[in-house]
Amino acid sequence: MNIQEKIKDWIEETLKIEESFVLAHPKDIKNGDYSFFASPKLANEFGRALSENKIPEIEKVEVVGSFINFYLSKKFFTESIKEILEKGEECGQTDLLEGQKIIIEHTQPNPFKEFHIGHLMNNAIGESVARIIKANGADVKTASYHGDKGLHVAKAVWAMNKGIEYEKAYAYGNKAYEEDENTKQEIIALNKTIYDGKITEIWKICNDGFNKFKNYFLTICRRLDTTFDYQFWETASGEVGKKIVLENVGKIFENGEGGAVIFKGENFEPKTHTRVFINSEGLPTYEAKEVGLAKIKKELFAYNQSITVTGNEQDSFFDVTEIAIGEVLPELKGKLKHLSHGMLRLPTGKMSSRTGDVITTESLIDQVKEKVREKIAERNLSEEEKEEILEVVAIGAIKYSILRQAIGGDIIFDFDKSISFEGDSGPYLQYACVRANSILEKADMSRLNLDMSEAVFDTWETTELEKYLYRFTEVVERAGTHSTGSINSLQAGSGQVEYAPHHIVTYLTELASIFNSFYAKEKIIDPSDGASPYKIALTQAVAYTLKSGLRLLGIKVPDKM
RNA sequence: GCUCCCGUAGUUCAAUGGAUAGAACAGAGCUCUUCUAAGGCUUUGAUGUAGGUUCGAUUCCUGCCGGGAGCACCA
Numbered sequence: 001m002n003i004q005e006k007i008k009d010w011i012e013e014t015l016k017i018e019e020s021f022v023l024a025h026p027k028d029i030k031n032g033d034y035s036f037f038a039s040p041k042l043a044n045e046f047g048r049a050l051s052e053n054k055i056p057e058i059e060k061v062e063v064v065g066s067f068i069n070f071y072l073s074k075k076f077f078t079e080s081i082k083e084i085l086e087k088g089e090e091c092g093q094t095d096l097l098e099g100q101k102i103i104i105e106h107t108q109p110n111p112f113k114e115f116h117i118g119h120l121m122n123n124a125i126g127e128s129v130a131r132i133i134k135a136n137g138a139d140v141k142t143a144s145y146h147g148d149k150g151l152h153v154a155k156a157v158w159a160m161n162k163g164i165e166y167e168k169a170y171a172y173g174n175k176a177y178e179e180d181e182n183t184k185q186e187i188i189a190l191n192k193t194i195y196d197g198k199i200t201e202i203w204k205i206c207n208d209g210f211n212k213f214k215n216y217f218l219t220i221c222r223r224l225d226t227t228f229d230y231q232f233w234e235t236a237s238g239e240v241g242k243k244i245v246l247e248n249v250g251k252i253f254e255n256g257e258g259g260a261v262i263f264k265g266e267n268f269e270p271k272t273h274t275r276v277f278i279n280s281e282g283l284p285t286y287e288a289k290e291v292g293l294a295k296i297k298k299e300l301f302a303y304n305q306s307i308t309v310t311g312n313e314q315d316s317f318f319d320v321t322e323i324a325i326g327e328v329l330p331e332l333k334g335k336l337k338h339l340s341h342g343m344l345r346l347p348t349g350k351m352s353s354r355t356g357d358v359i360t361t362e363s364l365i366d367q368v369k370e371k372v373r374e375k376i377a378e379r380n381l382s383e384e385e386k387e388e389i390l391e392v393v394a395i396g397a398i399k400y401s402i403l404r405q406a407i408g409g410d411i412i413f414d415f416d417k418s419i420s421f422e423g424d425s426g427p428y429l430q431y432a433c434v435r436a437n438s439i440l441e442k443a444d445m446s447r448l449n450l451d452m453s454e455a456v457f458d459t460w461e462t463t464e465l466e467k468y469l470y471r472f473t474e475v476v477e478r479a480g481t482h483s484t485g486s487i488n489s490l491q492a493g494s495g496q497v498e499y500a501p502h503h504i505v506t507y508l509t510e511l512a513s514i515f516n517s518f519y520a521k522e523k524i525i526d527p528s529d530g531a532s533p534y535k536i537a538l539t540q541a542v543a544y545t546l547k548s549g550l551r552l553l554g555i556k557v558p559d560k561m
Numbered sequence: 562g563c564u565c566c567c568g569u570a571g572u573u574c575a576a577u578g579g580a581u582a583g584a585a586c587a588g589a590g591c592u593c594u595u596c597u598a599a600g601g602c603u604u605u606g607a608u609g610u611a612g613g614u615u616c617g618a619u620u621c622c623u624g625c626c627g628g629g630a631g632c633a634c635c636a
Contacts, residue, residue, distance in 0.1 A: 022578090283634090428599070523595065
């Protein structure tokens with residue numbers, strides 16, 4: 001049982017109250033470690049009753065106005081530090097989601113198209129959420145879903161057939177498609193050929209492209225520290241989906257204009273709108289594919305929840321599709337969750353591969369690396385060490401800039417302003433962690449001492465570090481919490497707290513800041529100081545917590561920087 | 562036109578219906594003969610607007626103003 005629950009139980013028992021109440025951390029740490037709001041009439045009486053029945057974890061109960069504030073005891077703090085030291089880099093894990101089987105789908109770049117910074121944003125969020133729900137005890141599988149057929153493939157294959165290399169094929173093909181009517185018709189015909197799946201010369205080129213894509217995807221995932229348990233393809237989901245939809249025409253789906261098969265969301269609860277599932281040419285649309293995908297996933301992994309991470313431009317699509325899937329596959333009702341995030345925008349507006357106004361992930365990482373290179377140019381480090389720092393710090397800075405805010409909001413991406421190395425930033429956290437590790441290396445670890453009977457603890461005044469360190473678990477829990485509300489509350493940014501990596505970011509930044517102040521004020525390694533071993537223990541606890549938290553964000557920590 | 566999201570310092574973001582609305586950047590001023598100065602310390606500055614619910618609203622509800630997204634065969 002964690003401390004918060006323990007205190008709640010104690011309050012409930014002591015005061016004999018039944019209705020739920022909120023036990024929160026006061027905004028200002030000077031007002032204690034926890035507090036709750038009682039009615040003005042009862043506050044004093046409650047305060048007295050609690051004071052008289054204190055548990056060992058509580059040092060002091062104070063009534064201020066209608067707030068009842070609790071101060072944790074020194075014993076509790078040292079115990080909590082001890083616990084962090086025992087758990088090491090695994091600290092912060094909870095059992096909140098134990099027994100849950102969750103599959104999470106994110107990143108999903110399309111073969112042949114560029115892996116741009118929109119994918120990077122989706123990846124950073126998806127990867128972090130996956131790690132957070134895992135840290136909360138869920139059984140997690142990750143998946144990426146790719147469009148393996150369609151015009152984008154035809155455009156690229158057409159270009160490759162002209163001798164254009166894979167990396168440039170899509171952009172080239174797309175340009176030709178838009179500029180020349182004959183080419184356009186050629187590509188449309190090619191698309192049909194590929195769709196029919198006949199083994200031809202073209203098919204070989206196509207296959208070659210897919211292999212290149214798979215390698216490319218693997219490389220970029222490795223750089224972003226992401227792995228996928230499954231990869232899904234639209235051809236397969238389309239086939240499965242189409243079949244399911246057709247079986248339900250007249251029941252859930254109807255025939256629409258021109259022979260299309262549609263779902264009339266207006267006629268189902270909650271009310272949505274009409275969307276096409278099979279188009280008038282008999283081909284499954286994205287909607288039908290989603291039906292098939294939900295089924296395919298379920299057969300591979302019997303999930304309680306399937307999370308799909310996408311940009312919020314797809315909100316209304318998922319609103320309808322989730323209802324339709326719930327109708328046609330009742331066993332999946334309520335198990336699908338669309339986690340939508342804001343869009344990444346350039347100062348010039350929305351990113352568009354059509355106008356060539358895109359920034360690829362690799363070019364962004366490289367640009368950031370150059371900025372980092374300038375900073376470490378004069379450091380006395382080997383080239384190899386520098387390379388590692390460049391990569392880890394650049395990616396950390398980028399991920400931090402994406403994860404620092406609630407995922408519902410757009411990010412206006414301005415290269416100079418968005419990627420920061422100072423203040424609230426990825427490198428700030430990495431630096432604090434590296435610094436702590438560096439101190440630990442110099443310290444004599446065998447002198448770690450947490451025995452409360454030592455005289456030093458009589459004079460030791462609990463620092464803000466101890467007051468924040470034990471909260472990490474609560475933050476991990478909060479970041480992994482989700483609500484199963486109505487359709488509208490499923491969307492991020494609608495006021496619901498759910499799957500929120502930014503809580504981890506905020507917490508770690510605060511912790512790093514407290515540690516940096518501590519470091520500036522205190523000499524940690526000091527043989528003449530009896531408190532030194534405990535300071536070293538605190539430093540170790542900070543290092544573990546930062547490392548663990550950064551891992552939840554998908555951010556690595558370099559050895560030096 | 563309809564539906565949905567978003568308006569917090571000059572800028573980029575925080576704030577489970579609670580206490581004096583927090584940071585960072587930018588600006589002003591300090592700080593390395595001490596364990597990593599990508600650091601620390603001091604300082605200026607904000608809830609779009611009008612109502613409502615509440616003991617209490619940045620948070621919930623309604624109107625208005627401003628920004629964004631989506632709206633039948635793309636994904």
